[in-house]
Amino acid sequence: MPEGALEIDRVSKRYGDVVALDEMSLTVHGGEMLGFVGSNGAGKTTTMRIALGVLAADSGEVRYDGAPVDRTTRSRIGYMPEERGLYPKMKVSEQLQYLGELHGLPRADAVRSANRWTERLGLAERREDQLQKLSLGNQQRVQLAAALVHDPSVLILDEPFSGLDPVAVEVMSTVLREMRDQGVPVVFSSHQLELVQRLCDRVGIVRRGSMVADGTVEELRSSGPTRLTVHAPEAPADWAEGLPGVTVESRENGRTALRLDDTADDQRVLRAALATGPVHEFSRERPSLTELFRDVVTEETDE
Missing domain, CATH: 3.40.50.300 (P-loop containing nucleotide triphosphate hydrolases)
Structure with a gap:
């Protein structure tokens, strides 16, 4: 063919x-x-x-x-x-x-x-x-x-x-x-x-x-937003609030899900987490196609 x-x-x-x-x-x-x-x-x-x-x-x-x-x-x-x-x-x-x-x-x-x-x-x-x-x-x-x-x-x-x-x-x-x-x-x-x-x-x-x-x-x-999962069991609920370029999406059982924009520094996030005590997990996740699509639809709705 x-x-x-x-x-x-x-x-x-x-x-x-x-x-x-x-x-x-x-x-x-x-x-x-x-x-x-x-x-x-x-x-x-x-x-x-x-x-x-x-x-x-x-x-x-x-x-x-x-x-x-x-x-x-x-x-x-x-x-x-x-x-x-x-x-x-x-x-x-x-x-x-x-x-x-x-x-x-x-x-x-x-x-x-x-x-x-x-x-x-x-x-x-x-x-x-x-x-x-x-x-x-x-x-x-x-x-x-x-x-x-x-x-x-x-x-x-x-x-x-x-x-x-x-x-x-x-x-x-x-x-x-x-x-x-x-x-x-x-x-x-x-x-x-x-x-x-x-x-x-x-x-x-x-x-x-x-x-x-x-x-x-x-x-x-790779072009989508970066997400981090941080497990810092001793961290207060507001430990990530105010970090530049960081949005807290959820927090449960000591695990905080964060969304980072292009201005965010993940190492600064790590230092902030370590300042609260032990960090058992610090993992970066790329969005799935479903999440990317949802972002596009949300943007369309906002417009």
């Missing part, structure tokens, strides 16, 4: 007075998985639909492998919408074959691909069932098969893990890793941030239609 990059370059979209996207930019390279996260209404689905050509952008450009995305390029994109979009009364095998042919596969190739993906995703025994007779989790697997049946060069998935049990999550995670390892740019949105942190090479956090943070999980965690 090709290893071109999918680029969304300063894309904007308005609906009357409502700004859905404000110069949204992101790049997903071949062989890379990007997690696209943000609160509801932040612009994730709109971005994906513009990349697919379902919506037209007011300005900006979508490119694949350096060239503007056109109808031919879009036929090479595998897309999994958040809303199930398949035919409920159609048999699983028939609609996967049909979708493969719509993407340009010869019928025999579409049949082989449909059989391969139903086998791979644990649906072989349900091929002749109508979609509506499957559980919601299995319907989600069929949606993934529909996105993969034409051997796509780009994979875009909107909340692919929604409603899946742990076994199905692991199956889907493995398939997405395999596609990435074959050189496919993979981008998916999700509210399951622990899963995003575990799977993705990079994460983009979107707020109010713009990308506000983009980088590897480690880069984003």
